[in-house]
Amino acid sequence: MPEDLNWAIGGEAGDGIDSTGKIFAQALSRAGRHVFTSKDFASRIRGGYTAYKVRTSVDRVESVVDRLDILIALTERTIDENMDELHEGSVIIYDGERSTMQDVEVPDGMIGLSVPLQRLAEDAGGAIMANVVALGAACEVAQFPIENLDESLEKRFGDKGEAIVENNKEAARLGQQHVQEEYDHEFDYDIETTDEDYVLLNGDEAIGMGAIAAGCRFYSGYPITPATDVMEYLTGRIDQYGGKVVQAEDELSAINMALGAARAGARAMTATSGPGIDLMTETFGLVATTETPLVICDVMRSGPSTGMPTKQEQGDLNMTLYGGHGEIPRFVVAPTSVSECFWKTVEAFNYAEKYQTPVYLVSDLALAVTEQTFPPEAFDMDEVEIERGKVVDEDEIDSWLDERGRFQAHFSAADGISPRAFPGTTDGAHMTTGLEHDELGRRTEEEEVRLEQVEKRQRKVETAKEEEDWDYREFGDEDADALVISWGSNEGAMREALGFLDERGHDVRFISVPYIFPRPDLSEEIEAADDVIVVECNATGQFADVIEHDVLERVQRVNKYNGVRFKADELATEIENTLSGADAGAAEVEAE
Amino acid sequence: MSSDVRFTDFKSDKQPTWCPGCGDFGTMNGMMKALAETGNDPDNTFVVAGIGCSGKIGTYMHSYALHGVHGRALPVGIGVKLANPDLEVMVAGGDGDGYSIGAGHFVHAVRRNVDMSYVVMDNRIYGLTKGQASPTSRQDFETSTTPDGPQMPPVNPLALALASGATFIAQSFSSDAQRHAEIIQKAVEHDGFGFVNTYSPCVTFNDVDTYDYFRDSIVDLSEEDHDPHDREAAKEKILEGDKEYMGVIYQDDDSVPWEKREGIDQDMSDIPDGAPDDAMDLVREFY
Numbered sequence: 001m002p003e004d005l006n007w008a009i010g011g012e013a014g015d016g017i018d019s020t021g022k023i024f025a026q027a028l029s030r031a032g033r034h035v036f037t038s039k040d041f042a043s044r045i046r047g048g049y050t051a052y053k054v055r056t057s058v059d060r061v062e063s064v065v066d067r068l069d070i071l072i073a074l075t076e077r078t079i080d081e082n083m084d085e086l087h088e089g090s091v092i093i094y095d096g097e098r099s100t101m102q103d104v105e106v107p108d109g110m111i112g113l114s115v116p117l118q119r120l121a122e123d124a125g126g127a128i129m130a131n132v133v134a135l136g137a138a139c140e141v142a143q144f145p146i147e148n149l150d151e152s153l154e155k156r157f158g159d160k161g162e163a164i165v166e167n168n169k170e171a172a173r174l175g176q177q178h179v180q181e182e183y184d185h186e187f188d189y190d191i192e193t194t195d196e197d198y199v200l201l202n203g204d205e206a207i208g209m210g211a212i213a214a215g216c217r218f219y220s221g222y223p224i225t226p227a228t229d230v231m232e233y234l235t236g237r238i239d240q241y242g243g244k245v246v247q248a249e250d251e252l253s254a255i256n257m258a259l260g261a262a263r264a265g266a267r268a269m270t271a272t273s274g275p276g277i278d279l280m281t282e283t284f285g286l287v288a289t290t291e292t293p294l295v296i297c298d299v300m301r302s303g304p305s306t307g308m309p310t311k312q313e314q315g316d317l318n319m320t321l322y323g324g325h326g327e328i329p330r331f332v333v334a335p336t337s338v339s340e341c342f343w344k345t346v347e348a349f350n351y352a353e354k355y356q357t358p359v360y361l362v363s364d365l366a367l368a369v370t371e372q373t374f375p376p377e378a379f380d381m382d383e384v385e386i387e388r389g390k391v392v393d394e395d396e397i398d399s400w401l402d403e404r405g406r407f408q409a410h411f412s413a414a415d416g417i418s419p420r421a422f423p424g425t426t427d428g429a430h431m432t433t434g435l436e437h438d439e440l441g442r443r444t445e446e447e448e449v450r451l452e453q454v455e456k457r458q459r460k461v462e463t464a465k466e467e468e469d470w471d472y473r474e475f476g477d478e479d480a481d482a483l484v485i486s487w488g489s490n491e492g493a494m495r496e497a498l499g500f501l502d503e504r505g506h507d508v509r510f511i512s513v514p515y516i517f518p519r520p521d522l523s524e525e526i527e528a529a530d531d532v533i534v535v536e537c538n539a540t541g542q543f544a545d546v547i548e549h550d551v552l553e554r555v556q557r558v559n560k561y562n563g564v565r566f567k568a569d570e571l572a573t574e575i576e577n578t579l580s581g582a583d584a585g586a587a588e589v590e591a592e
Numbered sequence: 593m594s595s596d597v598r599f600t601d602f603k604s605d606k607q608p609t610w611c612p613g614c615g616d617f618g619t620m621n622g623m624m625k626a627l628a629e630t631g632n633d634p635d636n637t638f639v640v641a642g643i644g645c646s647g648k649i650g651t652y653m654h655s656y657a658l659h660g661v662h663g664r665a666l667p668v669g670i671g672v673k674l675a676n677p678d679l680e681v682m683v684a685g686g687d688g689d690g691y692s693i694g695a696g697h698f699v700h701a702v703r704r705n706v707d708m709s710y711v712v713m714d715n716r717i718y719g720l721t722k723g724q725a726s727p728t729s730r731q732d733f734e735t736s737t738t739p740d741g742p743q744m745p746p747v748n749p750l751a752l753a754l755a756s757g758a759t760f761i762a763q764s765f766s767s768d769a770q771r772h773a774e775i776i777q778k779a780v781e782h783d784g785f786g787f788v789n790t791y792s793p794c795v796t797f798n799d800v801d802t803y804d805y806f807r808d809s810i811v812d813l814s815e816e817d818h819d820p821h822d823r824e825a826a827k828e829k830i831l832e833g834d835k836e837y838m839g840v841i842y843q844d845d846d847s848v849p850w851e852k853r854e855g856i857d858q859d860m861s862d863i864p865d866g867a868p869d870d871a872m873d874l875v876r877e878f879y
Contacts, residue, residue, distance in 0.1 A: 030879065199878035209874050215863035218675050220667075241868055242858040244674055249700040253667040256660065260640070260671025263658055264679065265861025268671070286661050379875045381867035404605075422861045423656040423672070423679050429634040431604070431650050433659035442606055442651055443659075 003057055005142060005189055006067050009134070010051035010081060011074030013044055020072075020131040021052025022371070023152045024138070025200060028056045029373045031148040032194030036061040036492075037202075037371040040081070043225070043309045049081050058192050061372075062337075062492030069189065070141055072134045076104055086110060089188060091141050093134055113137060113183060120174040125167035132168050136175025144191040146176050199376050203341040203367030203489075204271075206379075207297060208233030210345030211269055213384045216295070217243030218261035218268040220254045222276060225309045226368040227299035230271040251279035255296065259287050262294045263432075265391075265422030267349050271297035271361075274316045275306060281323045284358060286434040288328035291410065291418065291457070293352035293359075293389075295345070300364040312365045314488050317542040320360040321517055327454075327561070329461045331355070332516035334362040336473065336491040338372040339379065344514060346384055351468070354389040355460045356417060362516065364537070366489035392419045394426045401427065408439040412452050416459025436563075447562040454561050465518045472520045473512040480507035483529035485522065487513045487543050490535050516543070523551045599628040602637070604654040610645060611719075615792030615803075618766030619713045620649055622790075623682060626709075626776035627655075632680045639682050640669040642694065644720045645794075646686035646713040663694030666701040666710065673708050675860040677851055680780070681708040688718050691727040691747045698749075702756040702785055707849035709779040712749065713766070713792035716801045723797035733800060749789050750830040750841060759784040759847035761826065762840045765806055766792040771814075771838060778840055784847035791836070806836060813839030821845060 009020050018039070025035045036055045042048040053068075055061050068085040071078065073094045079086075086092070088109035094101050096114030106112030115137045117130035124133070132153070139146045153168045201209070208230045211219065219238060221231045235245045243266075248254035254270045261268040272280065277298050287294050300316045302308035320332045331351050335344040341363055348359040392400055400408055400419040409430040411418045421428030435443040436450050444450070473491070476484075476498045486494055491512040501508050509529065513519060526532050526547070534544035558574045560566055602624035610616050627637055637655040641647040643662035650657030656679075660668050669683040690698050690712045701710065717735070718724040725738040728749070732741035753761050760782040764775040772790065779786025791806050818839070819825055826842035829835075851857075 197879070199875055201878040205878070212874060213867040213871050217860035217863065218671065220671065237874070239855070243860060244854065244856055246670075246674065248667065249696055252664055253697055253700065256664040256667035257671035257674075259660075260658070260668035260673075261675035261860065262671075263656075263668075264638070264672045264675035265859070266675035267860075267863065268675070282661055283664060290658065376872070376875045379872075381871035381875070384867035384871070386863065386865050423638050423676060424636055424859070426635050429637075429655050429657075431657045431659065433650070434661060435659065442604075443648075 003059070004055055004061060005057070005069050005191060006053065006055050006065065006085075007070045007138065007142070008051050008053040008068055008082065009072040009074070009131070010040070010049065010078030012047050013042065013050045014046035015050075015074050016131050017050050017052050017074075019156065020135065021054060023132075023149070023156050024135055025054045025371060026155065027148045027152040028054065028144070029198045029200040030151055031145070032196035032198065033058055033191070033373075034061050034198065035200055035371065035373045036063065038064045039369045041310050049075070049077055051078065051081070056191075058194055063496045064493075070138055072131075072138060073104075074131075076101060079104065079107070083107070091187065093137050093141070095130070111185065113141070113179060115175060115178050117175070120178060121171050124171035124174055129168055129171035132171040133175035136172030137179045139172070140176040140179040141187050142189045142191045143187065145193065146172055148193065197376060198373035199379070200371050200373050201338065202229065202369060202371045203335070203338045203363055204229030204299065205233045206338050206341035207271070207345045207361070207363065208237070209379065210342040211295075211349070212238055212241060212243075213342070213381055214267065214346040214349040215386050216267045216269050216349060217241065218258065218266040219243070219270065220246040220248045220257035220261070221270050221272060222248050222251045222254050224273045224276050226301055226365040227271045227273045227276070227297065229368060230297060230299070251276040252283065255280040255283045255287070258294055259283060259292055262292045263290075263423070267293070267353070269295040269297060271299060273299050273301050274303045274319070277316060277319060277323065285324045285326060285328055287358045288324070288330055289434055289457070290432045291356040293356050295348045295352055295359050295361055297361040297363065299368045300362065310365070312537055314364055314537040315542070316362065317516060317538075320362055321546070329357050329457050331357055331359040331464070331518070332362060333359060334488050334514055334516050335367065336488060336512045336514050338367060338370060339374050340514060341367055342379055350385070350387045351464065354387055354417070355464050356389065356420065357460065362488070364489050366537070370489075390417055390419045392421055392425070392428070397421060397425060397427050402440070406430070406440050409441045410437060410439050410453065410456070412439060412456040415463040416456050416461075417463065445563060447564070451562050461518065468518070470515045470518045470520050472522075473514065474510070475512070476510040477507040478509055480509040481530040482506065482508045482533070483525060483531065484508055484510045484533045484535055485513060485543075485547060486510075486535035487516065488536070490537065494535060516546070519546070521550065522547060526551050597628050597631075597633045599624040602627055602634055602653050602655060604652055606651050608652045609648065611796045613795040614645070615715060615766040615794065616645055616649070616713050618769060618772060619711065619790050619792045620652060621769065622764070622766065622772040622776050623649075623684065623711060624653060625773035626780050627680065627682065629773070629777050630680070630780045636678065637680045637682065638669070638672045639684065640665045640672065641684045642686070642689040644686040644689055644718070646684055646689060649684045663689050663692070664697060665689065666694060666697045669708050669710075670701060670704065670706050673706050674851055674856055677707075677857055678859060682780070683708060683710045685710070685712050687712060687714045687716060687726045687728045691749055691752070695727070695747070695752075699752065699756045702753050702758045702787065705757070705759055705784045705847065705850045707784055707851065709776065709782075709786040709788065711776060711779070711788045711790055714749070714789050715792050715794035715798055716746075717794050717798040719794045719797055730800065748830070748833065753787050754827060754830055754842065758787055758842065759844040760786040760840070761830070761842040762786070762788045763837050764788050764790040765810055765838050766790055767803055767806070768838065771812065775838070775840065778843075782843060782847065784844070784849050810836045810838050813837055813841065
């Protein structure tokens with residue numbers, strides 16, 4: 001008996017594949033089984049192949065595998081598309097009475113169950129329930145108690161009235177009975193149920209939930225695959241906490257609205273995918289230089305340009321690390337699992353406000369569309385802490401006013417972090433601008449002020465590096481000679497891969513890194529290993545590049561950023577100083 | 593909010609770097625007067641501007657203010673207002689800012705009808721980049737980048753606003769200090785998006801749309817028999833195209849701001865120290 005069961009329903013987009021798959025996944029979750037779902041989908045509304053896959057086990061499941069045990073095939077193409085994953089003994093459920101399915105040939109060694117899905121659905125009250133008939137048939141094959149399906153059906157159709165729910169339950173029973181009566185076959189599956197309580201959700205939903213928990217009250221966005229689920233989750237729900245979702249006219253507007261809300265004191269967020277980040281990059285610099293706390297979520301997909309909107313990639317790391325003209329402090333945080341999507345969102349808001357910087361929350365399509373089971377304690381709301389940083393109110397503001405009583409919103413504090421006064425605070429009125437500015441937020445091109453403000457903004461990154469725990473998650477054998485490093489959604493598959501590698505005699509140490517910038521210093525771990533492998537879902541190894549960069553011998557640097565080009569005599573002096581080691585490492589040319 | 597606020601309280605100690613005689617001085621004075629007259633003070637006011645000569649306004653005024661990127665001031669203002677509906681939000685822009693790079697945002701800000709005011713300093717030229725054609729430049733207006741003129745009709749911002757469902761449309765002239773301040777005040781008092789296109793002449797680069805030109809051609813609607821609540825009459829005035837009107841051209845007294853319709857009335861900056869008390873309900877939804 002296999003330890004896990006892999007099930008799928010496939011057909012054309014518009015066939016109700018997603019909702020049918022979700023009903024089954026929820027039924028399994030409610031029966032105390034772990035579930036991991038994945039989707040094959042194309043960028044179209046109707047037609048084209050699409051599938052919803054469910055992997056389930058009583059143990060935790062962290063990834064997809066290349067095996068399908070039960071397939072509900074609503075089209076002949078579904079069988080072709082999944083041929084690689086089907087195996088001897090796989091069960092294929094299809095409606096042999098459908099004109100398009102009459103000539104289906106079940107591959108050798110597999111078990112074909114022709115179930116009159118449409119006819120039985122009509123018997124139960126309507127052809128629309130054909131997929132539910134198939135679910136009932138699948139329950140019989142898997143020996144999964146059909147009662148578990150009932151609750152899912154109630155949840156899915158409860159809004160439509162008791163009669164609809166009852167009809168669906170009946171449809172499932174008819175599918176189950178058909179298999180019982182027509183097929184005299186012992187199936188290999190016997191799905192165990194447990195008393196565990198699990199919740200089932202995907203990465204986008206976890207990000208939305210994290211945002212509400214973290215006190216986010218303003219969300220503006222523009223729909224884009226695969227980030228839209230964040231917005232759809234928040235819509236309606238955030239209102240219950242006094243917040244609002246605004247669908248903006250474009251991404252430029254979305255990030256600017258969020259910026260406005262953040263300056264008004266709200267915890268604000270926008271989410272998009274790579275092409276949207278491109279558009280937002282203009283304002284990203286403004287957010288950073290005005291030191292506005294903002295969470296910008298990038299749910300990556302395949303690029304460049306519009307690339308493959310419904311396919312996975314981790315190709316935007318360089319953009320989030322380096323995107324934008326000029327030099328801008330920013331944090332980049334990348335959750336590594338669905339539950340981490342929740343926790344890293346909470347952290348992102350805290351970093352944004354404590355350090356008054358934009359924070360890129362980098363997720364990816366694989367996390368976004370993967371539904372996974374967790375015990376509810378994985379989202380223990382009592383653990384959520386909200387840190388708003390240096391917000392000053394009317395009682396404290398006096399100490400942040402200059403000698404003429406003006407609020408110093410960009411005060412060059414030793415830790416690089418200025419006071420914040422939310423609009424409405426008496427005596428806090430101040431200007432801020434994307435132009436270089438002084439401590440009062442007023443534009444300036446004065447060299448001294450420019451240097452001070454650049455250094456001030458960089459200092460808060462140094463403060464954050466010291467104050468926060470930029471750690472990593474570790475799996476496998478700590479003393480192994482082989483070290484694998486990855487980031488983002490690869491963690492689950494890699495954790496399972498450790499088991500396969502172990503079976504094949506390889507000891508591997510696996511480090512999963514959720515922080516891209518600032519990030520943990522892995523030099524010791526890298527030096528201790530013979531082989532270092534960086535796993536990521538892109539062509540050029542963007543994270544491998546930064547990891548490599550971190551362990552390189554540092555070159556000495558001469559930098560100038562006061563707005564004036566290098567002068568020969570000044571350069572000679574600086575290089576001389578650097579050569580003699582007087583100011584090695586980070587010699588900075590000060591303005592005269 | 594103190595009752596003894598004077599319009600000079602909205603003035604910062606920075607000296608404007610606008611050219612002597614620039615129309616923007618008058619535009620800004622009117623904005624400050626209107627804010628003071630409507631009972632606001634610098635600590636409850638948020639002024640947003642984009643890029644260009646108009647964008648400098650936040651520096652010269654004293655209030656909470658943001659000087660953003662070109663064309664995107666309106667979304668910032670909307671975000672501020674929705675996050676804290678108690679704030680008085682005023683957005684300032686130029687004709688390039690509002691009708692070229694930001695035209696998309698303009699249309700949607702009008703549609704959204706958030707309770708704020710939007711003052712466009714329309715000088716029919718790009719000033720800070722030293723004299724190129726703007727979206728409101730005349731078809732035959734010769735500039736460094738359009739030696740034969742733009743050869744296309746200027747944008748009619750009032751028509752664009754009307755077509756987008758505006759609830760308040762006005763036009764003003766920065767040099768008529770009293771009327772200008774009155775018109776902006778009406779925009780501030782309007783329950784919804786108060787749009788004021790203000791002729792704000794550029795004395796350095798525009799020798800066609802000058803103070804003299806506007807003085808000679810402007811028609812004050814308060815001296816005409818115009819009912820701003822009559823949308824058909826407003827439409828006629830706006831589409832006539834050969835007259836420079838001043839005054840409130842259209843106002844819908846039944847306007848309800850978007851945020852009110854959406855039930856937004858809280859200051860969103862006020863949040864608990866941890867997750868909301870009932871936050872585990874959010875988790876249980878996924879059972």
